Amino acid sequence: MKKSTVTIKNLKLNKENTNICVPVLEKTVVEAIKEGKQAGIAQPDLMEIRLDLLEENQLGNAQDIFIALRGHMPYLPLLATYRSQGEGGNGKMDAKGVFGLYRAIDASGCVDMVDLEMSWDPAILQEGLEHFTQKGVATLVSxxxxxxxxxxxxxxxxxxxxxxxxxxxxxxAVMPQSPKDVAGLFAACANAWDVLTIPYVGISMGDLGKITRIGASTFGSCMTFAAEKNKTSAPGQIETTKLRRVLEILNDEDDTP
Ligand SMILES: O=C1C[C@@](O)(C(=O)O)C[C@@H](O)[C@@H]1O
Incomplete structure (x- = not known):
């Protein structure tokens, strides 16, 4: 049954709410825990752990990141992402391996959402979607x-x-080559507003696409990725506190003189 709102703890993901997700991009479990706690100070709405950036020998203990961050910030939803090289990440494992990694981490009971790439082998993608749906973990196809x-x-x-x-x-998430491409991403989101039931995220990356990280709230994109200072996981990301300020101005109905 398709839902127009995905609720995780107090967070509501739908086209009426834009939430700030901050990625954690460290090489070791210890550093990721430290950085996650640090990034939490700016009060993002969600936190993404970029598992593909961990050194290979750290992956076996990756669930410790989720356990530690859940303990430190129990209210904060945690997203597990292993971004493949083909999609701009560092991950070398195939879909089967990533599915296995997600399952192992989910055993911690601290994963709220998993990122599954649309380019995965279709059978594994379907298996992953069914598995995590059954487990009550939200599935984000990207x-x-x-x-x-x-x-x-x-x-x-x-x-x-x-x-x-x-x-x-x-x-x-796409890369614009011209302002027309940025407008195209907004147009795709505006169309999704009409034709889609489930919540969606649309991002135009790079400096040219920066406006989409702010304008997400106008076009129904339920999540926008921000960054800690000098720690961007994709080009064009804006610092969490700055992005929060701009979104507040955009969404403040009493602010119109
Ligand atoms: O998919 C996305 C979106 C993203 O690529 C961005 O452009 O903000 C950043 C990634 O960390 C995340 O997994």
Whole structure:
């Protein structure tokens, strides 16, 4: 059953609310715990642990990051992401390996959401979606293109595909080559507003696309990725506290003179 709002703890993910997600990008479990606690001070709405950036010998203990951060910030939803090299990350494992890693980490009981790439082997992607749905872990199906921006129609189709696969949320992050591409991403989100039931995330990356990290709230994108100072996981990310301020100005109904 498709839901228009995904609720995790006090967080509501839907097109009426834009939430700030801050990624943790460290090489070791110890550093990731330290950085996660530090990033939590700016009070993001969600935290993403980028497992693909951990050194390989750290992956066996990756669940300790989730356990420690849950203990430190019990209210904060945690997203597990292993971004493959093909989609702009550092991950070398195939979909089967990533599914296994997510399952191992989920044994901690501290994972609220997992990122599954649309480019995964379809059978494993389906298995992953069913497995985590059954476990009550939210599934975010994602598509990234660091080279360019597909047509509006293609992006809308990707949103629709994510919903049809049975994901709880769907995300696309694309690279603009022109202002027209940025407008295209906004157009795809505006269309998703009408045709999609599940919550969605749309990002146009780089300096050119920065406006989409702010304008997300106007176009129904339920999540925008921010960064700790000098710790961006993708080009164009804005610092958490600065982004929060801008979103507050945009969303403050009493602020119009
Ligand atoms: O998918 C995304 C979005 C992102 O690529 C961005 O552009 O903000 C950043 C990644 O950490 C995250 O997994």
């Amino acid at each position: 598509y990234h293109n660091f080279d360019g921006t597909p047509t509006v129609e293609e992006m809308v189709n990707q949103f629709i595909q994510g919903e049809q696969m049975g994901a709880d949320l769907v995300k696309i």
